[in-house]
Amino acid sequence: MLTGRRLLLAVTGGVAAYKSAFLARRLVEGGAEVKVMLTESALEFVGPQTYAAITGSQPHVALFGEDMVSPHTELARWCELAVVAPATAATLGKLSAGISDNLVVSTLLATKAPVLIAPAMHTEMWEHPATRRNMETLRGYGYIVVGPETGALAGGDEGIGRMSEPEAILEAIETALTPSGPSLRVLVTAGGTREPVDPVRYLGNRSSGKMGHAVADEAARRGHMVTLVTTSALPTHPAVKVVAVETAEEMLQAVEGTPADVAVMAAAVADFRPTTSGAEKIPRSQGLESIPLSPTPDILASVVARQPRPVVVGFAAETGDVERAVEKAKRKDVDLLVYNDVTEPGSGFGTDTNRVVVIDAGGGTEQWPLMTKSEVAAKLLDRALGMRVSDRP
Numbered sequence: 001m002l003t004g005r006r007l008l009l010a011v012t013g014g015v016a017a018y019k020s021a022f023l024a025r026r027l028v029e030g031g032a033e034v035k036v037m038l039t040e041s042a043l044e045f046v047g048p049q050t051y052a053a054i055t056g057s058q059p060h061v062a063l064f065g066e067d068m069v070s071p072h073t074e075l076a077r078w079c080e081l082a083v084v085a086p087a088t089a090a091t092l093g094k095l096s097a098g099i100s101d102n103l104v105v106s107t108l109l110a111t112k113a114p115v116l117i118a119p120a121m122h123t124e125m126w127e128h129p130a131t132r133r134n135m136e137t138l139r140g141y142g143y144i145v146v147g148p149e150t151g152a153l154a155g156g157d158e159g160i161g162r163m164s165e166p167e168a169i170l171e172a173i174e175t176a177l178t179p180s181g182p183s184l185r186v187l188v189t190a191g192g193t194r195e196p197v198d199p200v201r202y203l204g205n206r207s208s209g210k211m212g213h214a215v216a217d218e219a220a221r222r223g224h225m226v227t228l229v230t231t232s233a234l235p236t237h238p239a240v241k242v243v244a245v246e247t248a249e250e251m252l253q254a255v256e257g258t259p260a261d262v263a264v265m266a267a268a269v270a271d272f273r274p275t276t277s278g279a280e281k282i283p284r285s286q287g288l289e290s291i292p293l294s295p296t297p298d299i300l301a302s303v304v305a306r307q308p309r310p311v312v313v314g315f316a317a318e319t320g321d322v323e324r325a326v327e328k329a330k331r332k333d334v335d336l337l338v339y340n341d342v343t344e345p346g347s348g349f350g351t352d353t354n355r356v357v358v359i360d361a362g363g364g365t366e367q368w369p370l371m372t373k374s375e376v377a378a379k380l381l382d383r384a385l386g387m388r389v390s391d392r393p
């Protein structure tokens, strides 16, 4: 897989730089041709001679004064894949803003090759809004992101921010170099349905549609054919086919008309709708003692019942403990159920972040750390797109 592949490894100034020497070694062992760029700060942590010895060629450290006339453009054209490991907060910021004042950022801006980044920094730096925003931007550019992981950090600290291990980065590099599989038909639902009481009023819920839209955007960025059935007017990736709906019934119709290999059902569908809703607004003077309700169609069940059956991801926005969601995952017979407690800070409706528990068909649970909805979307698609219904226990 790696034999003869031209890989450019950019090392920036964090403690995890020592781990990138292992990565370089693994790449060379795999048969890749590896060139290395180091930022000035990286040189404070590792020496160029280490990489020269591992890769067989002297690393590049500067825009000016190198043997090459224009090192950034030459390296940019040479590589098939650029890997930034570790990627510091500073480099992520420069990259997202297009500030190309060193060799590493200039080369990354100049290349048309895919770029894979492995961020590493202290938890506070990773969670700072500036870093969150920069990561959103870089994901939007189509950069592949690996990690960071939760674990021991430099200086005896513990938390999220630890660079992924070289083996995990290696695996991501191999995936990035593998010709992408067939484009899948991905159906996503998003937003809260609105069930009319009369032409003016409706029964609704607090779902913003952000989570479902993030999933649709990410799937489109990966080149899949995406249909998004949504009640939300949020902007979407230009390749996403948007079907705008209001009610659960309309959502069902749109979903039934959409073939899918993978269905991510992130919409918050009302369980009940007003039994009748007239063509005229109910005047205040008339009063309204109660609103008779009828159950809405079970859209998730209709997708699960399809033959052939798509991979189905359900969502459960709850306020209770995870056991109810585990029971729901089994009862609904979904492949994955994404549970989030909407009362938790930073989680649920309207927020840009989410802390979710992912439940598989066997009832196994996996707690994910607080992430942006785009990050949750990417991680979720990594799981769902790789699944086949035959993987079910």
Ligand SMILES: Cc1cc2nc3c(=O)[nH]c(=O)nc-3n(C[C@H](O)[C@H](O)[C@H](O)COP(=O)(O)O)c2cc1C
Pocket (backbone or CB within 6 Å): 011, 012, 013, 014, 015, 016, 039, 040, 041, 042, 087, 088, 089, 090, 091, 092, 102, 120, 121, 122, 125
């Ligand atoms: C001991 C030490 C460790 C550091 N570790 C990190 C780190 O892990 N991640 C990070 O983003 N910055 C870290 N920094 C700060 C960066 O070195 C600094 O922001 C630098 O400007 C990064 O430049 P570069 O991205 O061009 O390499 C560290 C600094 C010191 C002194």
